[in-house]
Amino acid sequence: MKVAINGVGIAGPTLAYWLRRAGHEPVLFERAPAFRRGGYLIDFWGLGYDIAERMGILPTLRERGYVMKRMRNVRHDGREEAGMDFAPLYQAQQGRFISIARADLARALVDACVGVPVHFGVSINGIAQHGDGPIVTLSDGRQERFDLVVGADGLHSQVRALAFGPEPRFERFLDCHVAACRVSGYPHRDELMFVSHTVRGRQAARVSLRDGETLVLFICRDEFIGDDPGRHDDPRRALRRAFGGMGWEVPELLDAMENSGDLYFDRVSQIRMPHWSSNRIALVGDAAACPSLLAGEGTGLGMLGAYVLAGELHRAGSDIARALAAYENSLRAFISGKQKGAVYFRGFFAPQTALGLVARNLAVHLFALPLFGRQFWARSLRDRFTLPDYPMD
Numbered sequence: 147m148k149v150a151i152n153g154v155g156i157a158g159p160t161l162a163y164w165l166r167r168a169g170h171e172p173v174l175f176e177r178a179p180a181f182r183r184g185g186y187l188i189d190f191w192g193l194g195y196d197i198a199e200r201m202g203i204l205p206t207l208r209e210r211g212y213v214m215k216r217m218r219n220v221r222h223d224g225r226e227e228a229g230m231d232f233a234p235l236y237q238a239q240q241g242r243f244i245s246i247a248r249a250d251l252a253r254a255l256v257d258a259c260v261g262v263p264v265h266f267g268v269s270i271n272g273i274a275q276h277g278d279g280p281i282v283t284l285s286d287g288r289q290e291r292f293d294l295v296v297g298a299d300g301l302h303s304q305v306r307a308l309a310f311g312p313e314p315r316f317e318r319f320l321d322c323h324v325a326a327c328r329v330s331g332y333p334h335r336d337e338l339m340f341v342s343h344t345v346r347g348r349q350a351a352r353v354s355l356r357d358g359e360t361l362v363l364f365i366c367r368d369e370f371i372g373d374d375p376g377r378h379d380d381p382r383r384a385l386r387r388a389f390g391g392m393g394w395e396v397p398e399l400l401d402a403m404e405n406s407g408d409l410y411f412d413r414v415s416q417i418r419m420p421h422w423s424s425n426r427i428a429l430v431g432d433a434a435a436c437p438s439l440l441a442g443e444g445t446g447l448g449m450l451g452a453y454v455l456a457g458e459l460h461r462a463g464s465d466i467a468r469a470l471a472a473y474e475n476s477l478r479a480f481i482s483g484k485q486k487g488a489v490y491f492r493g494f495f496a497p498q499t500a501l502g503l504v505a506r507n508l509a510v511h512l513f514a515l516p517l518f519g520r521q522f523w524a525r526s527l528r529d530r531f532t533l534p535d536y537p538m539d
């Protein structure tokens with residue numbers, strides 16, 4: 147089976163790896179001209195972690211990742227108002243939890259795709275359905291026929307737009323915006339700690355990384371940014387306005403952001419689609435069912451989707467329609483549940499009211515109690531889904 151995969155993020159290379167391992171011919175296309183490094187950190191655990199283990203990449207991830215020690219919420223003067231150690235979380239997960247740059251996870255996944263052609267700086271720009279398989283038009287003008295085309299091109303998927311319709315039809319905006327960047331030489335450091343300052347509707351945070359780098363994060367409700375005309379063409383200015391007047395190190399973090407190279411800035415949204423495939427075009431990962439950063443598990447769910455899609459394609463042989471139906475049937479209820487659950491965490495990142503902020507800090511105090519914390523994490527991080535075994539060797 148010849149499969150075109152648009153997007154070399156998390157779901158794309160996972161799908162390519164498993165298809166290749168099962169003897170098929172995946173080809174990866176990525177819009178970015180080269181592999182990006184750095185970027186924001188993701189927490190990685192659960193089913194994604196299990197799949198990474200099956201792919202043999204855990205040692206690399208553990209080497210590049212971080213085992214965080216503590217979360218500190220600080221007041222405007224820097225004093226801690228609520229905090230918790232992550233030890234109960236690691237215990238609840240039997241140590242199967244790491245924080246790692248999304249780009250480092252993506253890199254490890256691509257490196258595992260031995261023998262898979264990867265085309266950087268090339269996108270799928272057009273898809274024409276034909277009886278014997280879709281013909282894709284690539285951004286470099288080439289046309290090629292495949293048995294299946296898969297959009298693994300993230301929240302703002304181009305394949306989804308081409309095959310299913312415009313994004314607003316499927317986007318569920320969660321009333322928040324997020325920004326993330328890396329800065330070098332930021333003067334304040336707390337190793338292996340997530341340090342944040344939250345006021346009503348806004349949170350600024352930093353994480354000290356290796357090589358003198360710091361990850362800076364801003365998240366706020368739409369009311370602080372929604373009307374700013376600069377939010378599209380000058381997000382730095384929009385962020386300055388949104389976070390102006392906050393205490394702690396926020397003025398310094400905003401200054402540091404000005405000098406950072408890559409700034410990630412986006413709406414916090416989910417993607418909810420009635421179907422994840424149409425004829426011989428399928429979606430996987432955020433393109434199909436983005437749960438948003440609030441789920442804290444988008445990478446794992448993307449890898450799960452990719453693994454199941456590859457497994458079902460292999461199991462169904464040439465009956466691609468049957469495979470696509472089985473892929474969706476086995477995952478839809480589980481992933482919808484994750485999407486619903488994620489929405490409740492909005493108040494944790496950017497509480498909408500002063501009372502919500504107090505409640506959030508109280509919750510952190512409770513999670514800090516070892517027994518309560520272990521039970522909470524064990525329950526809330528549990529994936530109620532059994533990873534299928536597919537004969538893909």
Ligand SMILES: Cc1cc2nc3c(=O)[nH]c(=O)nc-3n(C[C@H](O)[C@H](O)[C@H](O)COP(=O)(O)OP(=O)(O)OC[C@H]3O[C@@H](n4cnc5c(N)ncnc54)[C@H](O)[C@@H]3O)c2cc1C
Pocket residue numbers: 152153154155156157158175176177178186187188189190248268269270298299300301302303304305324326430431432433437438439441442443444445446448
């Ligand atoms: C700030 C932040 C924090 C997060 N924290 C966590 C976390 O703690 N844990 C977690 O598991 N998840 C987290 N997530 C979510 C996670 O990053 C995503 O769910 C995950 O990356 C989705 O993987 P994907 O492969 O579907 O899409 P992506 O990782 O977005 O990859 C899509 C790829 O497609 C490429 N692409 C886009 N358009 C085109 C095109 N037209 N043609 C070709 N290529 C294209 C992109 O360049 C990219 O390489 C977070 C997200 C954000 C924004």
